[in-house]
Amino acid sequence: MEAVYHVRGDARSIEERARAIAIEQSVEMPVAAIDDEFVRAQIVGRVDTIAEKSDGLFEVRIRLAGETVGQDPGQLINMLFGNTSLHPDVALHDVELPGELVVPFGGPRHGLQALRQRVGAPRRALTCSALKPQGLPAAKLAELARRFAQGGIDYIKDDHGLADQAYAPFAARVEAIAAALREVGHATRYVPSLSGDLDAMRTQIKRARDAGIDTVMAAPMIAGLANFHRLVREHSDMAFFAHPTLAGTAIAPPLLFGKLFRMLGADAVIFPNHGGRFGYSPETCRRLAATALADWHGLRACVPVPAGGMSRDRVPEMLDFYGVDIMLLIGGALLEAGAQLVEATSTFVTEVQSYKHG
Amino acid sequence: MEAVYHVRGDARSIEERARAIAIEQSVEMPVAAIDDEFVRAQIVGRVDTIAEKSDGLFEVRIRLAGETVGQDPGQLINMLFGNTSLHPDVALHDVELPGELVVPFGGPRHGLQALRQRVGAPRRALTCSALKPQGLPAAKLAELARRFAQGGIDYIKDDHGLADQAYAPFAARVEAIAAALREVGHATRYVPSLSGDLDAMRTQIKRARDAGIDTVMAAPMIAGLANFHRLVREHSDMAFFAHPTLAGTAIAPPLLFGKLFRMLGADAVIFPNHGGRFGYSPETCRRLAATALADWHGLRACVPVPAGGMSRDRVPEMLDFYGVDIMLLIGGALLEAGAQLVEATSTFVTEVQSYKHG
Numbered sequence: 001m002e003a004v005y006h007v008r009g010d011a012r013s014i015e016e017r018a019r020a021i022a023i024e025q026s027v028e029m030p031v032a033a034i035d036d037e038f039v040r041a042q043i044v045g046r047v048d049t050i051a052e053k054s055d056g057l058f059e060v061r062i063r064l065a066g067e068t069v070g071q072d073p074g075q076l077i078n079m080l081f082g083n084t085s086l087h088p089d090v091a092l093h094d095v096e097l098p099g100e101l102v103v104p105f106g107g108p109r110h111g112l113q114a115l116r117q118r119v120g121a122p123r124r125a126l127t128c129s130a131l132k133p134q135g136l137p138a139a140k141l142a143e144l145a146r147r148f149a150q151g152g153i154d155y156i157k158d159d160h161g162l163a164d165q166a167y168a169p170f171a172a173r174v175e176a177i178a179a180a181l182r183e184v185g186h187a188t189r190y191v192p193s194l195s196g197d198l199d200a201m202r203t204q205i206k207r208a209r210d211a212g213i214d215t216v217m218a219a220p221m222i223a224g225l226a227n228f229h230r231l232v233r234e235h236s237d238m239a240f241f242a243h244p245t246l247a248g249t250a251i252a253p254p255l256l257f258g259k260l261f262r263m264l265g266a267d268a269v270i271f272p273n274h275g276g277r278f279g280y281s282p283e284t285c286r287r288l289a290a291t292a293l294a295d296w297h298g299l300r301a302c303v304p305v306p307a308g309g310m311s312r313d314r315v316p317e318m319l320d321f322y323g324v325d326i327m328l329l330i331g332g333a334l335l336e337a338g339a340q341l342v343e344a345t346s347t348f349v350t351e352v353q354s355y356k357h358g
Numbered sequence: 359m360e361a362v363y364h365v366r367g368d369a370r371s372i373e374e375r376a377r378a379i380a381i382e383q384s385v386e387m388p389v390a391a392i393d394d395e396f397v398r399a400q401i402v403g404r405v406d407t408i409a410e411k412s413d414g415l416f417e418v419r420i421r422l423a424g425e426t427v428g429q430d431p432g433q434l435i436n437m438l439f440g441n442t443s444l445h446p447d448v449a450l451h452d453v454e455l456p457g458e459l460v461v462p463f464g465g466p467r468h469g470l471q472a473l474r475q476r477v478g479a480p481r482r483a484l485t486c487s488a489l490k491p492q493g494l495p496a497a498k499l500a501e502l503a504r505r506f507a508q509g510g511i512d513y514i515k516d517d518h519g520l521a522d523q524a525y526a527p528f529a530a531r532v533e534a535i536a537a538a539l540r541e542v543g544h545a546t547r548y549v550p551s552l553s554g555d556l557d558a559m560r561t562q563i564k565r566a567r568d569a570g571i572d573t574v575m576a577a578p579m580i581a582g583l584a585n586f587h588r589l590v591r592e593h594s595d596m597a598f599f600a601h602p603t604l605a606g607t608a609i610a611p612p613l614l615f616g617k618l619f620r621m622l623g624a625d626a627v628i629f630p631n632h633g634g635r636f637g638y639s640p641e642t643c644r645r646l647a648a649t650a651l652a653d654w655h656g657l658r659a660c661v662p663v664p665a666g667g668m669s670r671d672r673v674p675e676m677l678d679f680y681g682v683d684i685m686l687l688i689g690g691a692l693l694e695a696g697a698q699l700v701e702a703t704s705t706f707v708t709e710v711q712s713y714k715h716g
Binding site: 020024026027028029030032033034035036038039042043044065067068069070072074075077078079081082083085086087088132133134135136140159160161163164165166167195196197198199200219222223224225226227229230244245246247248249250272277278279308331332335336338 | 382384385387390392393394397423425427430433435436437440441444445446490491493494498517518519522525553554558580581582584585602603604606608635666689690693696
C-alpha cells in the first residue's frame with residue numbers, strides 16, 4: 001500500500017523527515033540495527049516520491065507493507081498514521097490500497113441503491129433530519145419523529161449526542177420512536193445512534209431490530225475502526241450511517257470518510273458541508289462525495305450526507321453542487337420551525353423531490 | 359464538568375466562537391428553538407470564562423452537563439470534543455471532572471506501587487524496552503526478550519506495530535516469549551500488545567494469562583475508550599499499559615494520558631519524551647507525569663513512561679527531570695547494541711538502579 005502524507009517543512013530537511021516517517025510507520029527503529037533480510041526487504045517503509053505542493057508544504061508518498069495490517073482495521077490506521085499523528089506538521093492525505101486488502105472488508109452491505117429502495121425513492125436525492133436536543137425525554141423525541149415523518153422525510157437520525165442517558169435511555173427511546181413511526185405509516189426510517197463498548201452496541205442493535213429498525217448510526221473514531229467493522233460484519237441486515245465525531249483534522253476527510261469508513265462498511269457518511277458550522281472547503285466536500293460514490297474495487301456506493309448547519313434555502317445549490325446521489329440532512333434549521341415542523345419538513349421534502357438539475 | 363479549550367481567533371469574535379462551542383458540545387441546535395425547561399437550564403453548555411493567553415490564543419472554559427455522559431467513556435470524549443475536533447482552531451486543553459464521574463471508572467487497578475512490587479523494585483525508577491522490528495518471527499522476538507531479561511530489565515513491551523500478523527501471530531509470539539522469560543527466571547515482565555476488536559483483545563488477554571502473563575498493552579484511541587475501559591473492568595488481574603498511537607495533537611497530553619487514560623484504568627502511560635523523535639515540550643512532559651501521579655479522587659498513581667527515541671546517555675538527565683516515580687523505556691537504542699544487547703541492557707539497568715538524585 002502507498003500512504004500519502006502532507007508535511008510542512010523546508011526543502012533542506014524534507015528528505016530526512018520523509019525517511020523518518022517511513023521508519024516510524026513501519027519498523028520504528030534504526031534500520032542499520034536490523035539484520036533480518038525479510039524485514040529489511042519487505043517491512044521497512046520506503047519513501048517513493050517527494051513533491052513540493054506549495055511553499056513549505058510537501059507531498060510525501062511512502063510504501064508500507066500490507067503484511068503489517070492483516071485484516072485488522074485498527075492495525076491499518078495504526079500503520080498508516082498511529083505515531084505520526086502525534087506530529088503537528090504531518091497530515092495523512094490519502095492511501096492507495098490494493099484490492100486484496102480492500103475487498104475482504106466488503107464495503108457497504110447496502111449502499112446508495114438500497115437506502116433509496118427502502119424509502120421508495122429510486123432516483124432522487126434522499127432527505128434526513130435529526131432528533132435533538134439531547135435532554136428531551138423519549139416521548140418528546142418520539143413526537144418530533146412523528147412530525148418529521150408526517151412531513152414525509154426519508155431518514156430521521158438521532159443527534160450523535162443521544163446515547164444511553166437517564167433522561168432518554170436507548171431502549172425506551174427506540175421503542176417510543178419506532179411506535180410513533182409505525183402509526184404514521186410512511187416508509188420513513190429511524191436511525192438510532194449507538195454508543196458504549198462493542199457489547200453495548202450489539203445489545204442496542206438487537207433492541208433496534210426487535211423494534212423493526214433496519215438502520216443504525218455509529219461513530220467509528222469513538223467506537224474504534226475494528227469494532228465498527230465488527231458490527232457491520234455481524235449485522236448484515238442493518239444499514240450503517242457513520243458519524244464524523246472525533247475525526248479531528250489530521251486525516252483528509254475524503255480518505256477517512258469516503259474511502260476508509262466506506263471500505264469498513266458505512267452505507268452513508270455524514271460530514272460537515274462547506275459553508276456551515278465547520279471549515280471544510282467546497283473542494284474537500286466535492287472530493288469526499290466523489291470518493292464515497294466512485295467505482296472502487298467493486299464496493300457498493302456509499303451515500304454522502306453533507307450536514308452541519310444546513311438550511312432549506314441551500315437545497316437547490318447543494319443539489320447543483322453534488323447532484324442527486326446524496327442525502328441532504330437538515331437538523332436544527334427544521335426544528336426552528338417549532339409548531340410548524342410538519343410544514344417545514346414537507347417544504348424541504350417537496351423541494352428535493354421536485355428538483356430538476358438547472 | 360468544566361471543559362477548557364484553547365481557541366485561536368481574534369478578540370472581536372471570541373465570545374461568539376465560545377458560545378458556538380458550548381452549543382456544539384451540548385444541544386447542537388439553536389437555543390432559541392428549545393422550549394424544554396430542563397434542557398435550557400441543565401443541558402445547554404455555558405461559557406464560564408474567556409481569557410486571552412497570548413496574542414490570538416484564548417482559554418475558554420465551558421460548563422457541560424455530566425448527565426450527558428452517564429458512565430460511558432466514549433460518550434465522555436464525544437461530549438468533550440467530538441464535533442469540535444473537526445475544527446482546526448480549537449484544542450481540548452483540560453477538563454475538571456467531578457468525583458462522582460471519576461470514581462466509578464476506578465482508575466488503575468494496580469498502578470505504580472504494584473508495578474514496582476511485581477519486579478521487586480520498591481523505590482527506584484523502573485526500566486523497560488521494546489521488542490521490534492515487526493516482521494521478525496516469534497522465535498527471534500523471543501530471543502531478544504531473553505537477552506533483555508538476562509540484562510535484568512523490568513518490563514519488555516511489544517512494539518505497538520506488533521499485532522496478529524502472519525509472520526509472528528499473537529498466540530505463537532506470546533508463548534515463545536513467555537517460555538524464554540521463564541527460562542531466564544528473573545522477575546522480568548513481558549507486555550504483549552493487544553489489537554483487533556474487543557473480542558479479539560479478550561481472546562488475546564486469555565492467551566496471555568494462560569502463558570502466565572500479568573501485564574498487557576493497549577492503544578485506547580484505536581480500541582475506543584469504552585472498549586479499553588471494558589477490558590480493564592473485565593480483567594482486574596491484568597495491569598494495562600496505554601500506548602499513545604493515534605492520539606493526535608488536539609487533546610492536551612497531560613489531560614488525555616495523565617487524566618483520562620488513568621481514570622479509565624491505565625496502570626502506565628507511554629508518551630513521547632521531550633527531545634526525542636516527537637515535539638512534546640519539557641513543560642508538557644512535566645505536567646503529564648505530574649498529572650498521572652497526582653492525588654486525584656483517590657485513584658492509584660499511574661506510571662509515566664517517557665519514550666520515543668530515548669538513549670542510555672539521557673538516563674541521569676531524565677531521572678533528574680522526572681524523579682524516580684517513572685518507568686524509563688529505551689527501545690531502538692538498546693537494540694542497536696546487536697550482539698552486545700545483554701551488556702547494553704545491563705548497563706542501562708545498573709545506571710537506573712544506582713541513580714542517586716544529584
